[in-house]
Amino acid sequence: MNFVNLALLGMLVVCALAVSFTKNLLTSLIVYMAYSLIMAVIWMLLESPDLAITEAAVGAGITSVLFFVTLKKIHALQGDRDHEQAQK
């Protein structure tokens, strides 16, 4: 159990660093989702299921969806850019 905790914490740190070091916005958003999911598992292991449910629903779900929509709005998704270039 201790090993699992340590591994999860290590992954958490890796994810947190990766979010700020990735150049692509979409990639960093997906890494951020992974961060939230790992955090939810850690809350579960810390015996606070209330927080785990909220983290999974809000952190990994709603927040990321809003981020995705914003990226689409500002035309920062890779596919959008290709599409626009093709149109031009």
Added chain:
Amino acid sequence: MSKRRSDWQNRPQERFVRWMREGYLALDEAIEDSVLQPGEAPPEVDPELAAQHQEAALQHRHDRDLALDRLAQYDLYAWTLTKGRRLIGRLHVLLSLLLGGMIIFFLLGTVAHMPRFGAADVPANNEVITRYIEQGLAETGATNMVAGMILDYRAFDTLGESTVLFIAACAVLILLRIDLDDKGQPTQQLIAEESDDRHYEPKNDRILQGTAILLTPILLLFGLYVILNGHLSPGGGFSGGAIVSSGLILYLNAFGFKKAGRFFSYKTFQWVSFGALGFYGVAKAYSFYCGANGLESHIPLGTPGAILSGGLIMPLNIAVGLVVACTMYIFYALFRKGGL
């Protein structure tokens, strides 16, 4: 040409440059002005020639001013690229070092003055926690101790949280909503957004629709379960509302705004949020009034563990869940195309 030229000459930047270089340009201008004076032109000169002359002088002056303008702009540009850039960069580094140092200093100072973790005499180890743990079940009737705390002992905080969410939704509504015009017709911007939305998200995606048909009922059911069982098991209004809203968003994505608009409009949002927040306020006002004046509350607590127990906790959970679900859904709709 003359109109454009006079506008161009009276720009603040132009006037500044002229003022700066007036010293050695005054003579030039005086000579040109003498050439340009129409009254002083010698009478024997051919008028056509004089007009040509004047035109050439104007052209020359215009070219020279333009060149000076470009030179000044280039100087400024070069300055931002070399010295100015370095200066501002150094200022940024200095400011961020200062800010970071201050934050580190204050945080370390706070930590140094904290009592030892887990000591018996720390302020956090007071009778409140003991009371919550020992008397919580009897006083609130909620098997889930967290729900008992956030919706009974500290319900005022939760009211504040729901209100903050509601205000955030209102702010997003003000910022991002694209309205119909005065006559009730869609404006140009609305049509553009609409076509943009259609353009990026093709309708009738079979895979998405199939997944949504399977998942939406499950998500809604699970969300309702989490909300209604908030006082018995982990979960509650906030997380349940988020799950419900994710189900609604999935439905909206798969089937479009037209179908989703059948059950959710601005009216729904207004009335559900208003009703839920109002009910929350009235219910808590009643229990605060009773508690503060030592009156007996007439809300039965029920048997702990039964679905109808915990006094006000279950209705309050439902109210919070409704507010959260509506807010998240309207966030998504507004972010996506500025309306429902």
